[in-house]
Amino acid sequence: MPSLAARRLEWALPILVLAALLLAALILIPMGWLLYVSITRSEGGGLTLSNFAQLVRDPDMLQPLLLSLGVAFAVSVACAVVATPLAWLVARSDLPGKRVIRGLVLASFVTPPFLGAVAWEILAAPFSGLLNESYRRLFDLPRKDHLFNIYSAGGLVFVLATYTFPYVFILVTNGLERLPRELEEASAILGAGRWRTVLRITVPLALPALLAGTLVAFLQAMNNFGAPAIIAIPAKLETVTTRIWELFQFPPQPGLAAAAAVPLLVVTILLLQLQRRLLGRRGYQVVGGKAGRADLVPLGDWKAPALVFAFVVVTIAVLMPYFALVLSAFSRTLTISLAPANLTLHNVIFVFTELSGTNQALWNTIVLGVGTATVGTLLTLMIAYIVSRRALPFSQWLGFLATVPLAIPSIVLGVGLFFAYTHPPFVLYGTLAILFLAFLTIEMPIGYQQFQASFRSLHADLEEAGRILGAGRLRTLRDILAPLLWSAVVSTWCLVFVASIRELSAAILLFTTDTKVLSVFIYDLNETGEPGAIAVVGLTMLLITFAVIGTAYSLPRSKLTVPESP
Amino acid sequence: MRFIGFGAVCLAGLLSSTGVGWAAGIAPTPITPELIQKATAEGKVVMYTSVEPDLIQGLGKVFEGKYPGISVQIERTGSERVFQRISQEYAANIHTVDVVNSSDAAHFIYWRAHGMLAPFVSPEMVEQYPDTAIEPDGTYASWRVTLSPIAYNTQLVKDANAPKSFKDLLDPKWKGNLVKASPNYSGTIMTSTYESLQHLGGWSYFESLANQDVLQMQSALEPTRKIASGEREVAVDGSEYFMYALIDKGNPIKIVYPSEGVPMITSPAAILKEAPHPNAARLFYAFLFSQPVQQIMVDKGGTRSLHKQVKDPPSHVPLSAIKIWPEDAAAVETHSDEIKKRYRDLFGG
Numbered sequence: 001m002p003s004l005a006a007r008r009l010e011w012a013l014p015i016l017v018l019a020a021l022l023l024a025a026l027i028l029i030p031m032g033w034l035l036y037v038s039i040t041r042s043e044g045g046g047l048t049l050s051n052f053a054q055l056v057r058d059p060d061m062l063q064p065l066l067l068s069l070g071v072a073f074a075v076s077v078a079c080a081v082v083a084t085p086l087a088w089l090v091a092r093s094d095l096p097g098k099r100v101i102r103g104l105v106l107a108s109f110v111t112p113p114f115l116g117a118v119a120w121e122i123l124a125a126p127f128s129g130l131l132n133e134s135y136r137r138l139f140d141l142p143r144k145d146h147l148f149n150i151y152s153a154g155g156l157v158f159v160l161a162t163y164t165f166p167y168v169f170i171l172v173t174n175g176l177e178r179l180p181r182e183l184e185e186a187s188a189i190l191g192a193g194r195w196r197t198v199l200r201i202t203v204p205l206a207l208p209a210l211l212a213g214t215l216v217a218f219l220q221a222m223n224n225f226g227a228p229a230i231i232a233i234p235a236k237l238e239t240v241t242t243r244i245w246e247l248f249q250f251p252p253q254p255g256l257a258a259a260a261a262v263p264l265l266v267v268t269i270l271l272l273q274l275q276r277r278l279l280g281r282r283g284y285q286v287v288g289g290k291a292g293r294a295d296l297v298p299l300g301d302w303k304a305p306a307l308v309f310a311f312v313v314v315t316i317a318v319l320m321p322y323f324a325l326v327l328s329a330f331s332r333t334l335t336i337s338l339a340p341a342n343l344t345l346h347n348v349i350f351v352f353t354e355l356s357g358t359n360q361a362l363w364n365t366i367v368l369g370v371g372t373a374t375v376g377t378l379l380t381l382m383i384a385y386i387v388s389r390r391a392l393p394f395s396q397w398l399g400f401l402a403t404v405p406l407a408i409p410s411i412v413l414g415v416g417l418f419f420a421y422t423h424p425p426f427v428l429y430g431t432l433a434i435l436f437l438a439f440l441t442i443e444m445p446i447g448y449q450q451f452q453a454s455f456r457s458l459h460a461d462l463e464e465a466g467r468i469l470g471a472g473r474l475r476t477l478r479d480i481l482a483p484l485l486w487s488a489v490v491s492t493w494c495l496v497f498v499a500s501i502r503e504l505s506a507a508i509l510l511f512t513t514d515t516k517v518l519s520v521f522i523y524d525l526n527e528t529g530e531p532g533a534i535a536v537v538g539l540t541m542l543l544i545t546f547a548v549i550g551t552a553y554s555l556p557r558s559k560l561t562v563p564e565s566p
Numbered sequence: 567m568r569f570i571g572f573g574a575v576c577l578a579g580l581l582s583s584t585g586v587g588w589a590a591g592i593a594p595t596p597i598t599p600e601l602i603q604k605a606t607a608e609g610k611v612v613m614y615t616s617v618e619p620d621l622i623q624g625l626g627k628v629f630e631g632k633y634p635g636i637s638v639q640i641e642r643t644g645s646e647r648v649f650q651r652i653s654q655e656y657a658a659n660i661h662t663v664d665v666v667n668s669s670d671a672a673h674f675i676y677w678r679a680h681g682m683l684a685p686f687v688s689p690e691m692v693e694q695y696p697d698t699a700i701e702p703d704g705t706y707a708s709w710r711v712t713l714s715p716i717a718y719n720t721q722l723v724k725d726a727n728a729p730k731s732f733k734d735l736l737d738p739k740w741k742g743n744l745v746k747a748s749p750n751y752s753g754t755i756m757t758s759t760y761e762s763l764q765h766l767g768g769w770s771y772f773e774s775l776a777n778q779d780v781l782q783m784q785s786a787l788e789p790t791r792k793i794a795s796g797e798r799e800v801a802v803d804g805s806e807y808f809m810y811a812l813i814d815k816g817n818p819i820k821i822v823y824p825s826e827g828v829p830m831i832t833s834p835a836a837i838l839k840e841a842p843h844p845n846a847a848r849l850f851y852a853f854l855f856s857q858p859v860q861q862i863m864v865d866k867g868g869t870r871s872l873h874k875q876v877k878d879p880p881s882h883v884p885l886s887a888i889k890i891w892p893e894d895a896a897a898v899e900t901h902s903d904e905i906k907k908r909y910r911d912l913f914g915g
Contacts, residue, residue, distance in 0.1 A: 058886070060911075081915065130796035143722065143740070143796075144858070152782065232750075234782055236914025250650040270789045354623045358575060422658045430660035512655055513641045513662045524643055526750065529788040 002489065015474075019382050021404050023401045026441045030416030031408070037419050038258035047414050051259035061256070065263055066241040071157055071239065072177035074212045075221035078161040083168035084210055086313055090169075090204065091176035096303075101310050105496050108317035109166035110545050112502040116163045116227025116537045118526060119321030121230065122328050122535075124148035130324060162317050164220040175209025176202070176467045181295075183379040194297055206279045215275045219268055223409035225505040226519070230526055239339040240264055241505065243413050248509055254419065260396065261412040268463050269407045322542075329535035347532035354535065360514070361521040362540070365501050368432060368517060372439040373497035377489060379440075382446030385477060387461070388455035402448040405441050414440060414506030432513045443496045448493065454488040494552030498545050592704035594689040597852055604845035606635040611846035613638065614652065615667040616645040616753055616833070617710070617789055618808055621867040628862070629853055636846050637743055640859050644785055645670045646906075647754025654752065658681070661840040664847035665854070667709055669786070669805075669833040670753025672899030674706045677690035684839040688852035695855070699872040706836035709854055710863060713806040714758035714786070714824040714829045719793045723800065724905070726736050731825040734804060735775065742779040748915040751784035758829035759905055760898045761891045764777040765827055772912055775802070782915035794819055805831075810868025810882055826887045 031395060041048045055061045089095045090102060111339075123131050132146040138289040172421060179202065187197040232242055247257035299306055351358050386392050387399035405413070417438050421428035428434040457482070466476040482489070506521035510528040511520045518541050519541065525534045595601075605611075609627075615622055619642045626638035643651070645668040652663060665847060668674070678701075685704035692700070701710040716735070718728050729735050748755040762771065762779050781798050785790060787808045789801035793818040801809075806821065813819050835854060841847040853859060860873040870878070870885060878884060898905075909915075 125797050128792075145862040233915045236782060238914065248650075248654075250646065250653055252650075252654070271785055324709065350623075352621070354627065356617060356623060356626065356638065360639075427658065429658045430655065430662075513639075513651065515615070523845065527644060527647075527784045528642065529783065529785055530790050 002424065005413060010521075013392070015085075016382070016386055019379060019386070020392070020398050020401075021396065022379070023383065024443075025402065026437065026444075027408070028490070029440075030413055032416075033419035033423075034192070034258050034261060034412065034416035038252055041254060042253070042255045046376050046414050048255075051255045052262070054256060055263070056257050061243065061260060064238040064240045065260075066262060067146045067153070067237060068240040069266075069267075069279055070162065071153065071228075073155045075164060077158045078157060078554060079165040079168045079217040080210060080214045082161070082313060083165040083213070084172055084206075086310060087169050087172035088176060088202070088206075089299075089310060090199075091173045092198075092297055093306065094298050094303075095306055095310065097307070101314060103168050104314035104318045105116045105166050105537060105551070107144045107546075108163060108314070110498055110502070110549060111163055111223055111318070111321070111542065113160060113163040114186045114504055114505065114519065114523065115325070115524075115541070116321055117159045117227040117230040118531070118534055118538065119324045120155070120162075122158050122324040122531060123474075124150040126151065130194040131394035149232060153235065153237060155235065156228055156237065157221075159231060160221045160224060162321075164217045165313075165317070166211070167216045167445055171209050171213035171216065172190075172206060174508070175206050184295075195393045209220070211278045212275045215271050215278075219271055219409075220241065222267065223264060223411065223505065225411050225508060226523070227305060229508075229523065230399045244411055244415065245508060248418075257415055257418070259417045261409075263413050263446055268409055272359045272407050278474035325539055325542075326533040327535075328531050329539055331532065351533050351536040353484045357516060357521060358537065361516045362520050362536075364432060364435075365513060365518040365541075366544075368439055369501045370437055371432075371436055372443060372500040373493045375436075376440050376443050376447045377493045380444060380492065381451050381485070381489065384448055384451030385481070388452065389460060391473065399448070399452070406445045408441075410438075410442050410503065410505035411509070416511040417506065418426050418509050429510070430515065432515050434510050435515060438505055438510055439500040442503060442506060443499050446499055447492050447496050450488060450492040454485055494548045497548050500539060501529060501544065530564070569696060573664045592685050592687060592702075594687045594692045595848065596689055597849065601759060601849060602633065602715055603846055603851040605843070606633065606750075606846075608843040609635060610637050610639060611843050611850040612641065612662055613665040613850065614641045614643075614648045614663045614666065615835075616643065616648055616669050616784050617667060618642075618805075618811065618867065621811070621863065625854070625862065625864065627858060628859070629744055629850060632853070633849065638850065644751035645673065646749075646751050646756065649673045649676075649751075652677075657841075661838070661842055664789070664841040664843050665815055665835060665837055665851050668753050669712075669831050669836040669900065670756045670902070671826075671834055671893065671895035672756075672902055674701075674834050675899050678703075678705045682839055684837045684841065684844070684847075686837050686848055686851060688855060689757040690852070690857070691855050694857065695872050699719060706834040706890065707855065708832045709835035710807070710833045711872060712754065712831050712833065712868075713810070713823075713870075713888070714754055714803045714831060715806055716824055717790060717793060717804065717809050717819050718822065719796060719799055720818045720820050722796060725831040728820070728822060729800060729824075730772070730822065732762065732802075733826070735800065736771075736778065739802060740778055742776050743785060743799040744775075745789045745800070745803050746775075746802040746913070747786040747789050747804055748782060748784050748913070749902075749909050750915060752786040753833070754786040754831045755803055755894075756902060756905065757831045757893055757898055758803055759909065760901060761829040761893060763905075765891055769880075769908060769912075770910070771811040776912040782913050783884050784915065790819065802808040803829075807868035807870070811866070813883075814866075814868065821842070821883070823883065823888045825889075825893045826835065830890045831896075834892060856912075 038051055039047050039049065058263060090098050123129050126146040126149040127143065129150065131148060135141070135147045136143065136145055148158070170284065184197050184201050184282060188202045192200065225245065228239040228242050229245070232239060244260050246255050247253045247260065258332065330343050330345070332342045334348065340432065376396050378465055384401050385399055386395045392398070407463065417434060418429065420426065421434045428437070462480050463476045466480045472478065504523060507520050508523060511517065518537060520535050522534055525537065582830050582839060622640050627642055629638050630636065647667050648666065649670065652666065655662060683705040686702045687700060687707070691707060695707070701707060716729055716732070729740070747755045749759045755840055763769065778804065781792065783792065784802065786805045789804035790809050790812055792798050793801045809819060809821050835851065837847045837851050856877050857873055858872040860876045863869045864871050865879055868882065
């Protein structure tokens with residue numbers, strides 16, 4: 001294996017080196033610019049730390065940071081509280097309808113938080129929200145009474161938690177499914193009851209996965225731009241991400257924006273280190289199944305309450321918001337009502353035939369999605385191959401580089417890319433290329449970790465047989481590995497595609513009129529306040545997503561991974 | 567008819583332009599078959615605007631019907647975003663926009679000072695618009711005019727209880743019932759905020775208003791939508807034209823012209839010097855100022871027009887009956903950064 005690679009330097013080597021250099025450049029160029037701008041004086045140049053000083057001293061900068069951290073903490077706690085029991089029910093109990101629950105959690109996983117935020121505005125705006133309206137009608141209450149107010153810090157936490165709990169769910173379910181069965185059996189043999197075993201054995205063993213998932217939820221919440229952009233402004237709140245975006249408005253303050261991005265970067269890196277320690281060397285991201293199915297815990301009398309709990313969670317995360325979007329898309333007046341006379345196709349017709357920009361945004365999104373997915377899949381396939389077969393010296397470094405983007409929040413990368421590619425020698429701003437670079441970098445870890453898992457399960461014997469029979473490295477890759485990896489290739493392609501088309505945090509800083517994507521288009525519509533049109537565009541985006549996900553999951557051996565630390 | 571003519575004259579008089587009327591600094595360019603031919607060869611025109619999307623998309627369709635072969639691409643966002651996007655794109659040497667419209671007239675002073683505008687007037691503009699509507703050097707002209715009054719939902723507020731003035735909105739009974747747009751996004755609101763500062767006694771008015779638990783939106787279209795849907799009872803501000811547009815569609819909204827006076831917002835348009843489709847830009851620009859288009863904007867969009875032949879629908883309150891605060895674009899330009907910052911400190915948006 002390593003010896004074989006070391007002995008033979010072949011023409012594949014330059015390609016592999018190129019991949020390594022490309023990877024390094026993708027990350028180092030924007031991050032270098034980010035740091036450079038953050039310590040450069042905006043007028044006249046020269047080095048300065050004044051941007052960082054302002055970060056600490058100016059309440060306009062400090063308060064958003066505190067709010068972001070507070071919201072992220074609340075979201076991660078909420079995710080843990082909701083996702084852990086749900087994960088246990090799905091992984092270890094005899095709850096019926098598990099496939100449906102998994103499917104709906106997955107739907108919530110792929111729903112962009114900004115779209116969720118729009119849907120929850122329709123549902124839970126204090127006075128016009130559907131839920132509040134129904135509540136008042138039900139109890140015949142005066143107009144000012146309301147159950148929910150989405151325009152609040154609580155509302156922001158709620159929406160973010162609704163679309164980040166799947167991270168905890170997936171990590172904990174995977175963790176639970178991989179637990180060694182013997183310990184639970186031993187506990188049972190020693191006379192412990194089922195629940196005692198759950199509490200004393202299962203829970204402590206699943207704790208690392210839970211903590212790791214909670215950290216991912218924390219980072220997702222802290223680094224999200226879409227949900228706070230939609231909910232926080234009416235609530236008079238500002239997070240770091242909305243503040244960074246604000247600093248790009250006229251008159252732009254690039255140095256301060258760059259400096260404001262640094263705390264996000266630092267917190268993300270630190271927490272990912274912590275997560276890595278918790279999980280140890282062994283990743284939990286792989287859907288296992290080798291250990292054989294553990295016994296499922298019969299729920300008995302608890303079956304009905306458990307079902308209700310699961311139903312409530314998926315209803316809140318998926319069913320209600322989707323219903324709100326569909327209703328809004330096909331309703332005539334601004335007051336949403338279920339009366340048939342209020343139904344209309346006007347919004348659909350307006351969005352696709354009159355509103356200029358829809359079709360271009362749709363086209364840009366698909367071009368970028370296909371481009372990112374195709375190049376990303378090929379690149380990460382190569383990198384995973386190099387790393388897993390140690391085909392190059394320092395190949396472990398390559399694996400590290402491929403997962404580094406996890407530690408770079410999308411909006412931070414967006415800031416870096418903006419500086420890097422609006423200046424000579426590489427002026428890419430105004431073209432789709434800059435968005436392509438952003439998406440490629442952001443989605444790299446997803447692709448890499450998918451393939452890494454696949455390579456682990458494929459023994460090198462087959463390739464060596466090919467090599468011994470005289471095939472070159474690339475031919476081996478093409479003729480032996482590719483057919484074996486085919487379903488991994490397709491599912492990676494689909495995952496990267498889906499992740500790219502929902503990206504907003506970086507795109508919001510990098511788009512121009514001609515390079516707008518659907519997510520930015522929805523953001524623009526939201527500022528104008530076109531709920532019907534937003535719902536139509538959002539549903540279109542979801543339809544594309546589900547069509548692609550459906551393709552991926554109709555294949556055998558498809559897997560879903562969650563970002564893990566580099 | 568005569569009455570409306572009078573309104574337009576009044577309106578023209580209120581426009582405090584920096585110039586002294588059309589000084590023949592630039593000769594009108596006729597719309598010749600040659601121009602149309604060149605424009606058609608370019609095939610496309612791109613407008614960045616802050617006007618309501620439904621209205622401008624409709625006008626785009628009319629243009630595409632009149633001049634087959636030229637497609638209209640609209641980039642609609644708030645005036646302050648329009649300004650920011652052009653700044654960011656021009657800084658990176660990206661020239662996408664042909665025709666621009668913003669409700670923050672101060673933007674045009676900035677663009678002209680930076681040599682970014684191409685002078686152009688059509689014969690119809692010279693003949694049918696008051697001198698004050700067109701800059702003497704022809705770099706920009708007042709395309710549409712609107713006000714920023716108060717409005718309320720008639721199902722939620724009885725007419726007798728409705729606010730009569732801006733100061734009425736400080737009554738505790740409106741706490742939690744108000745919705746408002748932001749000068750950080752909307753040029754209409756930037757202008758109206760500046761005018762309110764002049765006429766309502768400075769920032770102390772906004773400080774008191776900020777204690778009323780106001781729902782803060784971005785676009786000047788949003789407050790009207792939020793009262794139409796019943797999310798709030800009273801809109802503190804917002805584009806009058808969109809209020810009329812929603813009233814005409816049957817929404818339960820009434821406009822109040824506050825007793826202190828109403829901010830007036832002129833929304834100019836201009837052609838960019840670096841326009842990638844210069845001829846299509848000129849053709850489209852002339853089209854936007856033409857009588858049929860202005861009449862559509864008034865009838866369907868609820869805007870006010872400076873075109874002498876355009877008639878307000880009878881259901882719209884004539885400007886002559888409204889106490890109007892004249893605007894001062896130059897002063898807005900000087901104060902806009904400060905207004906944006908102080909406003910965000912107070913209202914968060």
